[in-house]
Amino acid sequence: MRNTGLSLKTGKTLDSELLTAVLQVFGKRLERRWHKTYGKHIDAVLLLTTNYIRNVSMSDIGNNVKNSNKQKDIVKGVAGRIGAICMKENFVAAVTDKPGKFSGVRSAAKQLSILMGAVEDGQGPPGNEFVRGSDGAKWCKYSDGYLLGSQTGENSDKLSKCSASSFIFGIRQHGPGCYDTTPRNEPLDNEIPE
Structure with a gap:
């Protein structure tokens, strides 16, 4: 995924459920390619993004529900599933990080801990x-x-x-x-x- 420069100020964020679903597809493809090339499996996939991640349900998006306080829905990171490391599915995580600030390091450690x-x-x-x-x-x-x-x-x-x-x-x-x-x-x- 490329950095689009979106921020909370513009109201454009990454939806946590959709992001996790896209990462799972990407992770499976990457795993197949990696295993074919190197003969080894990937334990986890971690995406660092400069975009905010918003924790809303897909039904809220489908119903076009407006939230008056979007700030409270912002999370520092998401993980595919507890204990999903080394599995064939859900071994993905994503965190928000500001370039040069390393602000996502703790969140990355936390999300990888959840996968573990x-x-x-x-x-x-x-x-x-x-x-x-x-x-x-x-x-x-x-x-x-x-x-x-x-x-x-x-x-x-x-x-x-x-x-x-x-x-x-x-x-x-x-x-x-x-x-x-x-x-x-x-x-x-x-x-x-x-």
């Missing part, structure tokens, strides 16, 4: 259809300010223990093909060849 199986701190399990066996993040407070919490204070660039635990469930459920990509004929980083 994490939920926001304070939330219960995402459900077995998303991440089998996960106990969610209920035992971590949203207000502690970690990456998947309120993102305030000195913890905002760190993961809570809940997020780290969720990653283990989220990635392991897809098997070694997702988390162990080291070719067996090459030494690991911590091995010294003889």
Whole structure:
């Protein structure tokens, strides 16, 4: 997607549902091409855009519903599905980033965390259809300010223990093909060849 220079001021934004659907089609095509060329799979696709992303439902768009407060619908990013990393579908995410400002870095980390199986701190399990066996993040407070919490204070660039635990469930459920990509004929980083 190219940068069209749209902004909230002009009232033109990217719809989150439509954006996710388009990214899923693009991601599948990219995955096929990548696998054919390199023999490897893509774990996730992340789009950085300068456009705002608006969280509205497709039915609202179809019914031409006007929202008097568009600002409240603006989100920093979207993810295809909780725990979708290494899957054949929904392994996409998008975030808004201002060029040269790196304003989307935390949002990108958050959206990729969701793809890896994490939920926001304070939330219960995402459900077995998303991440089998996960106990969610209920035992971590949203207000502690970690990456998947309120993102305030000195913890905002760190993961809570809940997020780290969720990653283990989220990635392991897809098997070694997702988390162990080291070719067996090459030494690991911590091995010294003889």
